[in-house]
Amino acid sequence: DTAVSQTPKYLVTQMGNDKSIKCEQNLGHDTMYWYKQDSKKFLKIMFSYNNKELIINETVPNRFSPKSPDKAHLNLHINSLELGDSAVYFCASSRHTDTQYFGPGTRLTVL
Amino acid sequence: AQTVTQSQPEMSVQEAETVTLSCTYDTSESDYYLFWYKQPPSRQMILVIRQEAYKQQNATENRFSVNFQKAAKSFSLKISDSQLGDAAMYFCAYRPHTQGGSEKLVFGKGTKLTVNP
Numbered sequence: 001d002t003a004v005s006q007t008p009k010y011l012v013t014q015m016g017n018d019k020s021i022k023c024e025q026n027l028g029h030d031t032m033y034w035y036k037q038d039s040k041k042f043l044k045i046m047f048s049y050n051n052k053e054l055i056i057n058e059t060v061p062n063r064f065s066p067k068s069p070d071k072a073h074l075n076l077h078i079n080s081l082e083l084g085d086s087a088v089y090f091c092a093s094s095r096h097t098d099t100q101y102f103g104p105g106t107r108l109t110v111l
Numbered sequence: 112a113q114t115v116t117q118s119q120p121e122m123s124v125q126e127a128e129t130v131t132l133s134c135t136y137d138t139s140e141s142d143y144y145l146f147w148y149k150q151p152p153s154r155q156m157i158l159v160i161r162q163e164a165y166k167q168q169n170a171t172e173n174r175f176s177v178n179f180q181k182a183a184k185s186f187s188l189k190i191s192d193s194q195l196g197d198a199a200m201y202f203c204a205y206r207p208h209t210q211g212g213s214e215k216l217v218f219g220k221g222t223k224l225t226v227n228p
Contacts, residue, residue: 031214041150041200045215056215088154092216099146100206100216102156 003027004103006091012109013081021076021106023091031055031096032074034066037088037105046089049074050096078108086110113138115205117219124193125227131178132188132222134203142208145179145186146216151199159201162186164208190224198226 004025013019025032033056034046048056049068063079074091091103115136124130136145147159162170162179169177174191190197203219 033215035216041221043202043216043218045217048215058215090156092156094214096214099144099158099161100214101158102148105154105156107154 004091004093004101006089006103006106008106009104010107010109012111014111015081015083017081018077018079019081019108020078021089021091021108023074023076023103025072025091025093025101025103027093027095027101029093029095029101030071031094032068032071033092033094033100034074034076035090035092035102037090039087043090047074047076081108081110083110113140113205113207113217115203115217115219117201117203117222119222120220121223121225123225123227124190126193126195128193129189129191130193130224132190132201132203132224134186134188134219136184136186136203136205136217138184138205138207140207144206144208145177146204146206147175147177147186147188148202148204148218149197149199150202150221151196156202160188193226195226195228198224200224 031050033048037043047066052068065077068074088105092100094100143164145162149157178187200221204216
């Protein structure tokens with residue numbers, strides 16, 4: 001059984017397009033996160049939601065907009081994609097301040 | 112701001128041998144958590160081990176153990192009896208123990224571990 005799932009696993013698109021990545025967790029957790037892993041493998045937090053409420057919003061361009069329709073889902077929508085957005089995006093979840101469990105990642109390539 | 116430093120970009124070990132990966136961190140908090148995550152080529156982030164700062168006893172998980180030195184702000188990972196499947200990027204991560212505040216993980220830059228047969 002998949003604990004944290006993301007779709008799609010791979011996303012290739014042109015500059016200027018708008019795309020979404022979906023994340024779902026079936027662990028009953030109340031907090032979900034988006035992390036970005038750049039080409040040098042460095043991982044950095046982007047957003048965090050607790051019970052559908054935005055808790056963390058790091059310095060991320062406002063072209064990135066997270067949406068949490070319910071506690072089990074956290075989607076990431078990206079407008080006007082740029083070359084620098086190419087990265088692996090990880091969704092994670094936790095039960096409040098407990099250990100975070102990660103999804104398989106979505107590799108986004110912007111051409 | 113909290114920072115995590117992994118000073119070894121790459122390490123290698125012979126199969127069945129022991130290897131230690133280093134991690135230091137900087138924080139003014141007294142209560143926090145430390146983690147080691149493993150990222151194999153499949154890119155899945157897998158939790159290896161977790162340590163609560165208030166616990167003096169070092170965490171262990173089978174062949175994985177940590178040496179947690181709170182005063183020195185050091186958190187190294189020891190892998191015993193290394194196996195080919197241990198080959199991966201290893202990330203050290205820190206998170207403060209706050210209630211209703213920021214629960215983000217702060218990661219080091221990772222150490223790439225190669226296991227030689």
